[in-house]
Amino acid sequence: MTKIIIDGQEVEADPHKPLIHACHGHGSDVPMYCYHPGLTPVGSCRICQVEVQQGEMPPRVVVACRTPVSEGMVVNTDAAGAHEARRQCLEFLLKNHPLDCPICDKAGECDLQDFSFAEGQGEGRSVEPRRKLEKRKSLGDVIVLDQERCILCSRCVRFFEDVTHKAQLTVAGMGARSVISTFADRPLTGNYQGNLADICPVGALTLKKFRFQARVWNLHKSFSTCGECSRGCSISVEVLRRREVKRLRPRYNPEVNRWWMCDTGRFSFDRFNRAGRLGAGLLAGRRGMEAVDRERALDEVGDILRVHAHNEVIASPWLTQEEGQELARLAQRLGVEPCFVSPPANDLEDDLLHTGDPSPNRRGLEELGFVGRTARELIETLAQRESALLVGERIGELLGAEGLASLPRSVRLMAIDTHPIEAPALRVLLGTPDASEREGTWVNVDGHVGRIASAKPAPEGVRVLCRDLVDLIERLEGQGQETLS
Amino acid sequence: MKSPELYLLSRTNRPDSHTLDVFRRHEGYQALERVLKGGFSPQEVIGMVKDSGLRGRGGAGFPTGLKWSFMPDPEKDPRPRYLAVNADESEPGTCKDRVLLEKDPHGLIEGILIACYAMQVKTAYVYVRGEYRLPHDRVAKALAEARAAGWVGENILDSDFSCEICGEETGLMESLEGKRGHPRPKPPFPAGFGLWGQPTTVNNVETLHNVPFIILRGAEWYRSMGTEKSPGNILVGISGHVERPGVYEVPLGTSAQKILEDHAGGVWKGRKLKAWIPGGSSTGFLPGSQIGLSMDHDSLKEAGSMLGTAAMIMLDETACVVRAMQVMARFYDHESCGQCSQCREGTEWLSQIFRRIECGDGRVEDIDLLTSLANGMAPGKTICALADAAAIPTHSVVRHFRAELEAHVEQGRCPYLSNDQPSQATVGAHA
Ligand SMILES: Cc1cc2nc3c(=O)[nH]c(=O)nc-3n(C[C@H](O)[C@H](O)[C@H](O)COP(=O)(O)O)c2cc1C
Ligand code: SF4
Ligand code: SF4
Ligand code: FES
Numbered sequence: 001m002t003k004i005i006i007d008g009q010e011v012e013a014d015p016h017k018p019l020i021h022a023c024h025g026h027g028s029d030v031p032m033y034c035y036h037p038g039l040t041p042v043g044s045c046r047i048c049q050v051e052v053q054q055g056e057m058p059p060r061v062v063v064a065c066r067t068p069v070s071e072g073m074v075v076n077t078d079a080a081g082a083h084e085a086r087r088q089c090l091e092f093l094l095k096n097h098p099l100d101c102p103i104c105d106k107a108g109e110c111d112l113q114d115f116s117f118a119e120g121q122g123e124g125r126s127v128e129p130r131r132k133l134e135k136r137k138s139l140g141d142v143i144v145l146d147q148e149r150c151i152l153c154s155r156c157v158r159f160f161e162d163v164t165h166k167a168q169l170t171v172a173g174m175g176a177r178s179v180i181s182t183f184a185d186r187p188l189t190g191n192y193q194g195n196l197a198d199i200c201p202v203g204a205l206t207l208k209k210f211r212f213q214a215r216v217w218n219l220h221k222s223f224s225t226c227g228e229c230s231r232g233c234s235i236s237v238e239v240l241r242r243r244e245v246k247r248l249r250p251r252y253n254p255e256v257n258r259w260w261m262c263d264t265g266r267f268s269f270d271r272f273n274r275a276g277r278l279g280a281g282l283l284a285g286r287r288g289m290e291a292v293d294r295e296r297a298l299d300e301v302g303d304i305l306r307v308h309a310h311n312e313v314i315a316s317p318w319l320t321q322e323e324g325q326e327l328a329r330l331a332q333r334l335g336v337e338p339c340f341v342s343p344p345a346n347d348l349e350d351d352l353l354h355t356g357d358p359s360p361n362r363r364g365l366e367e368l369g370f371v372g373r374t375a376r377e378l379i380e381t382l383a384q385r386e387s388a389l390l391v392g393e394r395i396g397e398l399l400g401a402e403g404l405a406s407l408p409r410s411v412r413l414m415a416i417d418t419h420p421i422e423a424p425a426l427r428v429l430l431g432t433p434d435a436s437e438r439e440g441t442w443v444n445v446d447g448h449v450g451r452i453a454s455a456k457p458a459p460e461g462v463r464v465l466c467r468d469l470v471d472l473i474e475r476l477e478g479q480g481q482e483t484l485s
Numbered sequence: 486m487k488s489p490e491l492y493l494l495s496r497t498n499r500p501d502s503h504t505l506d507v508f509r510r511h512e513g514y515q516a517l518e519r520v521l522k523g524g525f526s527p528q529e530v531i532g533m534v535k536d537s538g539l540r541g542r543g544g545a546g547f548p549t550g551l552k553w554s555f556m557p558d559p560e561k562d563p564r565p566r567y568l569a570v571n572a573d574e575s576e577p578g579t580c581k582d583r584v585l586l587e588k589d590p591h592g593l594i595e596g597i598l599i600a601c602y603a604m605q606v607k608t609a610y611v612y613v614r615g616e617y618r619l620p621h622d623r624v625a626k627a628l629a630e631a632r633a634a635g636w637v638g639e640n641i642l643d644s645d646f647s648c649e650i651c652g653e654e655t656g657l658m659e660s661l662e663g664k665r666g667h668p669r670p671k672p673p674f675p676a677g678f679g680l681w682g683q684p685t686t687v688n689n690v691e692t693l694h695n696v697p698f699i700i701l702r703g704a705e706w707y708r709s710m711g712t713e714k715s716p717g718n719i720l721v722g723i724s725g726h727v728e729r730p731g732v733y734e735v736p737l738g739t740s741a742q743k744i745l746e747d748h749a750g751g752v753w754k755g756r757k758l759k760a761w762i763p764g765g766s767s768t769g770f771l772p773g774s775q776i777g778l779s780m781d782h783d784s785l786k787e788a789g790s791m792l793g794t795a796a797m798i799m800l801d802e803t804a805c806v807v808r809a810m811q812v813m814a815r816f817y818d819h820e821s822c823g824q825c826s827q828c829r830e831g832t833e834w835l836s837q838i839f840r841r842i843e844c845g846d847g848r849v850e851d852i853d854l855l856t857s858l859a860n861g862m863a864p865g866k867t868i869c870a871l872a873d874a875a876a877i878p879t880h881s882v883v884r885h886f887r888a889e890l891e892a893h894v895e896q897g898r899c900p901y902l903s904n905d906q907p908s909q910a911t912v913g914a915h916a
Contacts, residue, residue, distance in 0.1 A: 033826075044824035046866060060865075088861030092830035125854055128837045152823065175821035176833035 004073040013069040020048050020064035028077040031086060031115040033093075033201045034153040035065035038259045039162050042066075045153050047089045047115065051079035061085050083119060090120040096131040096176075098148040106203030108216040112151065133179060140187030142263060143196050143205050147179045150204035156180060156196045163260065164192050164352060180204070191354060194266040198249055198259070207247070209267060214246045223251060225442055225450030227318055227360040227435050228265040231353050232444035233257035235265070237272075237436050237455035245269040245436055245455065255448050262354045271394075271434070272456075276419055278431030280461030289420075289429060294461065298468065300428050301389065301414045302475030305334060308386035308412065314378060314399070315340040315370060316392030316417075317359030319465075320440025320452065324361070324368045326469035327391055333476050340365050341398040342372030355445050364443030379403035387412040392465070393434050396421035416468060432465050433458035489710065492698045493691070493718055494734045497588035503623050505630040508591040514636055516697035517598050521644040525700075530603035534696065536704035538716040542581075543571055543689030544765070544793050545870075546715070546782045549696075556604045556684050566684040568601055568609040570693065572624070575614060576765035576874075577816055578796035581720035582690040584732045586613070586620035589694070590627035594637065594650065596693030599700060601648045604686060609650045691720055711737035715781035719795050723749045726756065726801035738781040745776060745799060756801040760886070764793025766813045767874030769881030770806060790881070805901035806886045807893055810878060811839035817875035828872035831862040835879055842890060845898040852890050856883050 001012040004019075006026045013022035018041055023030045033045035043066030052067060053059040053074040061081045076082070094116065101107045133147035152171065157180070160168040168188050172181040182188060188196075196205045219238040226233040226248065234253035240246045248269050250261035281297025282289040305311055313331040315324065317340050331338035342359060349356025359365075362372060373381075378399060382388050388411055390396070396404065396417045404423040407413065414428040415421050421429060437458040442450045496502045496511050505513070520530060535550030556566060570593070574582045585593060597609045613621045628650055631637045639647045695717060699707050708716045715737040721744055724730040728750030735744055741763060745751060752758050758773035763780065768791040771778070778784055782792045800809060818836040823829040835858060838851050856879070863876035883890065892900050 042824070044826075044868060046825050046827055046868075049866075085861075085866060088866075089826050091861065092826045092834070095830050095834060125857075126834065127848075128834065151826070152829065154824070171823070173823070175818060175823040176829055178823035178829065 002069045002071050004069050004071070004075060006075045007077055015069055017069075018065050019050070019052070019062075019067040019069050019073075019075065022069055023050065023064055023075065023077055029118070030064050030077050031111070031119060032065060033111060033151055034155060036155050036158075036199055036259075039155060039158040039199075042154060042158070045089070045093075045151065047086055047093075049082045049085035049089070051076040051082050086115070086119045087121055090116055091125070093151050094120070094124060095126045095128070096148070097151075098130060098135075098146075100149075103212075104149065104203040105206045105210060105212065105216075106149075106200075110203060111201035131176070138187070138208075139182060139205075140189065140193060142193040142208060143188060144208055144211065145180060146204050146206070149202050150180055151202055152178050152180070153201060155199045155201065156205055159192075159195060159199055163195070164190060166190070191262045191264060191348060191350065192260065192352065194263045195250070195260050210247050214240045219246055220455070222436075222453040222455035223451070224436070224453040224455060225360070226261060226265040226268070227442070227452075228262075228268045228358065229348070229353075230355045230357040230359055230362050230445040231256065232360055232442050232448070232450040233261040233265060233353060234450060235261060237269070237453070239436070239456045242456050245272040256444065256446075256450070257353055260353060262348070262350075262352075264348055264354065269436075272436040274419065277459040278418060278420055278429060278462070279459055280431065282420075282429040284427050289426070294430065294463070294468075297428050297430050298471050298475065301430075302472055304387050304412050304414060304427060305389065305472075306476060310384070310386040311336050312378075312382055312385045312388040313338050314382075314388065314390050314395065315365060316390075316395040316398060317341060317343070317362055317365065317372070318394055318435060319361060319365060319392045320438070320442060321361070321364045321368070321449075322440045323392065323465045323469065324365050324370065326466050326473070328368050328370070330389075330469055330473050330476070333473055337371060338369060339371045339373050339378070341375055341378060341395065343398055344374065357445065360444075361442040363445060363447060364441070367443065375399050375403060379407065382407055382411055382413075385411050387414065390415040390417070390421075391469075392416065393418050393432060416465065430468065431459060431462040432468070433462055437462075438464060489718070489736045491718070491734050492702075493694055493720055494584070494732075496592065497584060502588045503590055503627060505591060505627070505634060508589070512697075512701060513591055514595055516700035517595050517602075517636070518642060519700060520599055520602055521642045521646060527603045527605055530599060530700070533699060533704050534603070537695075537699045537707040538704075538714070539692065539695050539699065539707070540715060540782065541689055542691035542695075542719065542794065543687075544576065544767075544791075546792055549688065549692055552686060552688075553600070553604050556606075556686060559605045562684065564683050565608070566604065566606045567686075568597060568604065568606045569685055569687045570597060570609060570611040570690060571687055572611055572613045572617070572620070572690045574617075574794075575820070576767060576794050576796060577813060578724055578762065578765045578798045579722060579794040581722045581732050581794065581796070583617065583620055584720070585690055585694055586617065587623050590620075590624045591631065592694050592697065593624065593690055594627060594631050596696040597650055598637070598641070598648055599696050600686075600688065600693055602646055606686075607648055609648065611650065712779075712781045712783075714783050715792075719780070719792075721748075721780065721795045721797060723797040723799065725761075725797075725799035726753050726758075726804065727751065727799050728753050735780070738779045738784070740777055740779045741797065742776045744780065744797065749799075752799060752801050754801070756803065758799060759802045759804060760800040760806050760809075762798040762878075763790050763795070765796040766798070766816065767791075767870075767877055768793040769878040770800075770810070770885055771881070772885045773802075789884075791877075803901065805843070805899055806882060806889050807839065807843050808899060808901070810882045811836070811843045813878055814839045814875065817871065821871055821875075822869075825867040825872060827862045828867045828875070831858055831872060832875045834858055835875060842893045843899055845893065845896070847890070847894040849891075849894055851894070852883060852887065855879050 002015045004013050011026050030048050032048045043063045048064040049061050050064045051059050052062050135146045137145040157169045171178050197207045221236045221238050224237045226235045234251040236249045236251050238247045280294040281292045283292050311334050328338050345356045348354045407425040409425050411425045412427045413425040416430045416432045418434045436455045501507045531553050539549045540546040711717045718734050719737050722732045733748040760770045785792050814836040818832040821828045821832045859876035859879040863873035
């Protein structure tokens with residue numbers, strides 16, 4: 001560690017990181033455009049100017065992202081000369097900016113807006129016509145580029161070079177004629193394109209899927225974990241008007257996903273917005289499934305489990321540790337080995353994040369004694385059983401509608417899921433919150449614990465799964481003596 | 486007064502000066518022989534260059550011996566190391582290296598070999614600008630000749646020394662690595678992290694041409710020419726409104742007026758001098774009244790300008806400084822690589838404003854805006870000095886020729902254009 005002084009306070013700085021890292025770590029505001037902690041620094045935008053004094057030399061204004069820290073360095077991030085240099089830099093950056101903030105998706109989280117507010121001058125001094133460039137250039141299925149908004153920080157270029165190790169973007173042209181472009185105008189490919197919209201400091205690279213969807217300041221953000229694979233990237237779930245998930249974004253986690261997430265995960269949020277959610281409870285009656293209250297539905301589940309000896313308890317791999325613990329207790333009470341549906345690996349595995357394993361809590365459930373089995377195996381087993389309790393978000397989907405529908409009526413199926421299941425064997429159906437509506441933890445492939453958070457309210461009549469499970473255990477225990485004797 | 490001794494151009498007027506034969510007959514490769522056979526250590530060569538006081542001729546005037554000494558000790562840092570030779574003359578008005586490349590390519594090769602010996606470099610790259618066909622071909626041919634004769638390659642002159650020679654210094658490296666010509670920020674400095682991340686030194690062609698003469702004739706001799714802080718001779722390219730434009734060799738410290746009158750035959754058509762540029766467009770304009778300044782680093786720095794590449798450009802009394810500046814501003818706009826915000830936008834903005842003023846669309850407030858923008862671009866605010874190179878002449882025009890800018894704004898036209906000339910500033914930029 002290197003001792004330096006930042007804004008009057010002694011700070012221990014990492015000698016392998018540029019000065020700007022130490023400034024930010026110390027809580028000093030230093031603006032940046034081209035610098036991103038996850039990319040190779042280039043020092044080209046020239047906005048991160050700070051004043052540095054070394055030994056007897058007079059103080060100099062330098063860019064903090066390309067200045068190494070050295071023992072005894074005295075840094076002033078608030079020096080008049082630094083502010084002046086930043087103001088000048090911003091004036092150049094804004095000279096050709098289209099000023100279409102009112103319709104820009106980035107407005108509200110745009111570094112150009114924010115630093116201009118903090119450091120810029122009130123009025124422009126240019127009377128030259130603004131540069132006219134392409135405003136809606138499609139870069140493939142995920143991203144659209146607005147060349148007029150681009151400040152040529154080259155973060156997007158370096159993202160592909162440094163993170164996915166396959167260059168896909170470049171700066172074409174020189175000087176004021178520079179524009180960001182793909183090679184030979186080919187569309188972008190790969191599972192990580194969405195990150196461009198996060199790292200672009202302005203509204204030049206936006207997600208097709210988020211275009212004109214929301215003003216970002218109306219989004220309510222909750223810190224959660226992605227469930228699309230067993231990596232469990234840390235994410236922020238962003239919800240509009242407490243109803244609709246509008247986007248998922250990666251959250252910095254040095255142990256798991258750093259600043260990134262894959263597109264499969266990023267665009268998986270449609271599942272949280274799907275209509276047709278299950279409410280309190282449904283019981284099989286004369287006229288198909290009939291709505292009942294939750295207590296009645298749980299009574300029925302308790303009764304069926306109590307009177308039949310050959311039971312099966314199957315969990316969804318989306319179950320949290322907390323839910324898994326209760327379900328394991330229930331299984332123990334019933335004397336069955338708990339298991340979970342283990343969907344096959346998909347072909348999305350790569351050497352960056354995606355594990356190819358679509359079970360977010362495989363490791364956690366296995367640690368709790370659950371055994372992963374394929375949907376096919378499970379359907380075959382179920383056919384032999386008198387009753388089965390299927391528990392957790394997506395359980396119906398993962399076991400497969402066809403398999404479930406094929407089960408004989410002799411299997412008394414009971415399910416707790418987010419969406420309806422259709423099967424002749426079905427006796428009871430209860431609604432449950434999805435991963436955007438409940439709290440809990442998942443254990444990822446490497447043993448890191450990821451917290452999921454409730455980002456929006458669950459549907460009417462639905463409550464926390466753990467409570468349903470505890471209630472069931474109580475029902476079995478309360479009257480358990482009778483069946484056992 | 487006896488006329489000064491010439492060495493840089495001592496061979497160039499001889500027929501076939503570019504061939505190995507002619508070169509060998511006129512001291513060619515003798516300095517290299519002396520170094521390799523005379524038992525000079527690399528440190529001794531660096532020491533001699535340091536003692537001579539040679540300063541880089543690429544524009545910045547950095548002491549060459551000192552630059553060489555920045556290369557890490559190969560005992561401690563065994564990474565491969567490189568010499569990059571800058572033959573990319575691009576500063577408007579500059580064409581001195583061209584003469585050396587075309588007429589004395591072996592002189593360059595000898596300079597490179599001695600520099601490589603001194604810095605213990607085994608590979609040198611010469612970066613010749615794409616437009617320089619003949620210079621490129623001459624260097625390539627000379628290299629082939631030198632290689633065939635054993636001057637380049639393995640165990641030169643049966644010594645342990647082997648060297649292969651294969652064209653702003655950091656942009657140069659990106660180009661050599663096959664990347665876009667974007668200058669790299671310093672630090673890291675090229676001496677520690679240059680080509681492919683290895684220790685690298687960048688030198689200008691004329692700088693290297695000086696080296697064999699220093700070895701042959703000694704540092705004392707070298708210091709007997711020029712001034713105390715700027716010793717030696719320099720190639721001056723003089724162009725613009727003069728009778729005899731050309732490249733001349735003069736001792737540093739020669740007065741600009743003497744060069745203009747004795748060498749270039751004075752301002753053409755008997756006219757008066759209005760403005761002049763001492764060292765290439767980025768050194769800015771000086772008023773004609775300052776033509777008495779001497780051509781060395783310190784005198785010009787004191788006058789608020791620079792020696793640069795000693796490419797003098799003369800403008801007579803009928804010329805329009807605004808128009809000349811507008812052409813230069815357009816050049817910088819065109820040449821900016823575009824990575825630094827201030828340079829990318831600033832060079833274009835300056836060009837737009839000068840163009841408006843020249844075309845009669847200027848506003849009074851544009852004049853102070855020019856100064857303010859130039860202050861936002863430089864000094865030292867960007868990765869390389871191109872932004873400075875655009876800002877310096879801008880300052881100089883506002884400082885020395887404000888009245889001419891104001892006349893353009895007030896009259897709503899260029900006062901130097903007669904009515905039958907095109908009303909737009911359409912003079913071609915430097916090629
Ligand atoms: C914008 C810009 C243009 C330059 N053009 C040239 C050039 O045309 N030729 C050259 O030798 N050096 C040029 N230089 C200087 C080189 O970057 C470098 O400093 C020089 O080649 C070093 O050699 P020297 O120490 O022998 O002078 C330029 C520098 C800048 C910033
Ligand atoms: S598109 Fe965005 S990330 Fe890419 S260079 Fe432009 S501003 Fe930077
Ligand atoms: S100063 Fe200009 S030419 Fe030099 S690196 Fe920056 S943008 Fe490129
Ligand atoms: S953030 Fe430091 S130069 Fe861009």
